[in-house]
Amino acid sequence: MGNICRSPTAQGVFEALVAEAGLDTRVQIDSAGTHAYHVGDPPDRRATEAAAQRGVDLSRQRARRIETADFTRYDYLLAMDSDNYDDMLRVCPQSERHKVRLFLEFADTDSVRDVPDTYYGGAQGFVRVLDLVEQGARGLLDDIRRRLG
Numbered sequence: 001m002g003n004i005c006r007s008p009t010a011q012g013v014f015e016a017l018v019a020e021a022g023l024d025t026r027v028q029i030d031s032a033g034t035h036a037y038h039v040g041d042p043p044d045r046r047a048t049e050a051a052a053q054r055g056v057d058l059s060r061q062r063a064r065r066i067e068t069a070d071f072t073r074y075d076y077l078l079a080m081d082s083d084n085y086d087d088m089l090r091v092c093p094q095s096e097r098h099k100v101r102l103f104l105e106f107a108d109t110d111s112v113r114d115v116p117d118t119y120y121g122g123a124q125g126f127v128r129v130l131d132l133v134e135q136g137a138r139g140l141l142d143d144i145r146r147r148l149g
Contacts, residue, residue: 003033003063006080006115006129008043010103012056014137021141026148032066034087039063044119050126071096078103081114104132106139
């Protein structure tokens with residue numbers, strides 16, 4: 001929503017995986033929120049600390065709101081939950097709707113569709129988000145590798 005918790009975490013985790021795979025010159029990664037609550041702000045301190053515990057740096061990121069151009073600029077537009085998915089579809093050009101998906105569609109879990117919103121929760125929620133995001137990021141990387149050949 002505000003691009004300070006889940007999405008920056010997913011961006012940081014995915015950037016680390018892509019760099020490790022040697023694809024960082026071929027894959028462009030960014031995150032954005034569906035609302036303008038925190039534009040220009042760094043990621044939530046709790047998200048930054050939880051990510052740092054796993055060696056992921058979020059410090060260079062700043063929140064931004066999704067733009068219409070993002071739908072043509074990127075091949076994947078991934079929502080953290082169903083509400084944000086619906087918000088994205090409302091502003092997405094019809095020709096680009098096939099790119100909008102839930103992030104956890106790429107995870108190896110069928111039991112969870114939405115990455116839970118940690119903003120109003122405690123530290124343990126940020127650890128849970130990292131676990132889910134790591135699963136989704138690995139699946140997303142596999143999908144991109146197949147597409148790149």
